[in-house]
Amino acid sequence: MKKILKNKYVLVVVVLLVGVLIGWLIKPSGESNSDKNGTNNEEKEQIWTCSMHPQIKRNEPGDCPICGMELIPLESAKNDILDPNAIQMSPTAMKIANVQTRKVGDDLSDKFIRLNGKIQVDERLRNTQSSHIPGRIEKLLVNFTGEYVKKGQILAYVYSPELVSTQEELLEAQKVKESQPQLFESAKNKLRNWKISENQIDKVLDQKKPVESFPIRADFSGYVTKMLTAQGDYIKQGQSIYEIADLSNVWVMFDVYESDLQWVNEGDFVEYTVD
Structure with a gap:
């Protein structure tokens, strides 16, 4: 009788050990699947932004709190590694915002400035x-x-x-x-x-x-x-x-803003119209 009870206890202990071993083997796989599912959910999450104010980012569609324009989907970069402070815009958003780019070089850039002014008498005459x-x-x-x-x-x-x-x-x-x-x-x-x-x-x-x-x-x-x-x-x-x-x-006297003074030099070509 005692021998039978002893065998039962041994069997229970063996079953428990086998269960623990199976659970330990299954647990890492479960965590991996959970992480994978979380990553997939994050990848599938859509971000919405404003074409005029790219710093605005929302998890759902709506209007821009600054200008009131309708938010557009933000196209995420797949393989590009961007600066956290960089602003990414889609081609459509760049057209709407009238963004123009140019390669950096040593050549002189052209700057067109529109100014207001008056025609005055030449004081010498x-x-x-x-x-x-x-x-x-x-x-x-x-x-x-x-x-x-x-x-x-x-x-x-x-x-x-x-x-x-x-x-x-x-x-x-x-x-x-x-x-x-x-x-x-x-x-x-x-x-x-x-x-x-x-x-x-x-x-x-x-x-x-x-x-x-x-x-x-x-x-x-x-x-x-x-x-x-x-x-x-x-x-x-x-x-x-x-x-x-x-x-x-006669003299043509233009009003130049301080921020535009760096673009004004002696000998520059000036074209003006009279209203």
């Missing part, structure tokens, strides 16, 4: 027309900006009480011209100082009476860019009445 006699502007013959004037053209007529008085002195000196020629010449010089021409002086002497209004002639040719007086104004000798500019050469 800007002149001020002043009156050489004091008085009141009786008539303005050039009365709007943009009008072209030629050198010597009459711009205005000025009535000057001082000039009338000087002409009267000249007429009185003419009477004693033979006995006091220096007085006569001195009276003429006063008129010359006011840029009164010899023809105008002779006209006064011929008609034996003062001329009340004298013309102001242009000292330069060009376009009137600014009017500094109006008809009826009283002006002093040397006071400016017009600004006249030669527009045969």
